[in-house]
Amino acid sequence: MKIDATDRRLIAATQSGLPLTAAPYDEVARWLKIEAAEVIRRLQALKDAGVIRRIALAPNHYALGMIANGMSVWDVNDSEVSVLGAKLGALDFVSHCYLRPRALPDWPYNLFAMIHGDTREQVESKRGLIAEILGDAAQSNDILYSTRILKKTGLRLAKNKG
Amino acid sequence: MRRxxxxDNVLDKTDRLIINTLQDGFPLTAHPFSEMAGKIGLSEAELIKRLVNLRELGVITRFGPLYDVEAMGGAFCLCAIAVPAEQFEEVMTKVNAHPEVAHNYERNHHLNMWFVLATEHPEGISDVAGMIEAETGLKVLQFPKQEEFFIGFRVTA
Known part of the structure; x- marks a missing residue:
């Protein structure tokens, strides 16, 4: 999809959230000095094109008690990894699941699944469930826990471009 | 962000119902809160008041559109560096100085620094990774996603 300058302003205005007012798209329209119907039309087009994945509430899982998470990594047979990856992605405790290239010899793993739980023990038991699902297709695996957040800013589009 | x-007693059943319901989507209509309030069994004003409170409590990370940077022509790449312990702070400072570094975590592995590069154009990834290698003298392993398995994740409040 071709994104024009107005789309870029709309993205910049809404990427950190919608205003919590009765008519939020009207409010965004006032910020951008365009019609509310145009805001809705443009957001719908962005959604249809997949630029917007969803419009929803994103909960802070830490505040809700899910304070443990681990990046589990698996060396899965190339011929089976797409089918098995889809199974892991469908699990409700896996937030991100990706096929990535190995970096041999430093890194033999090609399937990454971020596991969330209330405790480290819960994360480990969920890792065991994944091991069962993967069975003999996984040669080896590891799990990496974050010991410190060094930076977290998320995506910020430059507001002055486009 | 609250970590x-x-x-246990801060959120009541209605708060939890709001979190669980609005995770699944929010309408693109003139009065979307009114529509969702009807489904939850609240007034529009009560729903908005509770959402403001949930946001102030740090229960909501984001309320609105989730944008996909790749669908906009940009790129993401997970990267990792094996940083010698005595250089860790120095390397962290150099890596974090790049605005394209969206998040960066220390992890308990030989590859102990893991960060995500987000750039507006795909070629930006190797440019920034190359700059970091030049600045630190360390190899930046790149793990671009080849396939994404999306996404059953849900947080039940």
């Missing part, structure tokens, strides 16, 4: 859990 500690709320005490």
């Amino acid at each position: 500690d859990p709320l005490p």
Whole structure:
């Protein structure tokens, strides 16, 4: 999809959230000095094109008690990894699941699944469930826990471009 | 962002219902809160008041559109560096100085620094990774996603 300058302003205005007012798209329209119907039309087009994945509430899982998470990594047979990856992605405790290239010899793993739980023990038991699902297709695996957040800013589009 | 859990008694059943319901989507209509309030069994004003409170408590990370940077022509790449312990702080400072570094975590592995590069154009990834290698003298392993398995994740409040 071709994104024009107005789309870029709309993205910049809404990427950190919608205003919590009765008519939020009207409010965004006032910020951008365009019609509310145009805001809705443009957001719908962005959604249809997949630029917007969803419009929803994103909960802070830490505040809700899910304070443990681990990046589990698996060396899965190339011929089976797409089918098995889809199974892991469908699990409700896996937030991100990706096929990535190995970096041999430093890194033999090609399937990454971020596991969330209330405790480290819960994360480990969920890792065991994944091991069962993967069975003999996984040669080896590891799990990496974050010991410190060094930076977290998320995506910020430059507001002055486009 | 809040990293500690709320005490058990802070959220009531209605708050939890709001979180669980609005995770699944929010309408693109003139009065979307009114529409969702009807489904939850609240007034529009009560729903908005509770959402403001949930946001102030740090229960909501984001309320609105989730944008996909790749669908906009940009790129993401997970990268990792094996940083010698005595250089860790120095390397962290150099890596974090790049605005394209969206998040960066220390992890318990030989590859102990893991960060995500987000750039507006795909070629930006190797440019920034190359700059970091030049600045630190360390190899930046790149793990671009080849396939994404999306996404059953849900947080039940």
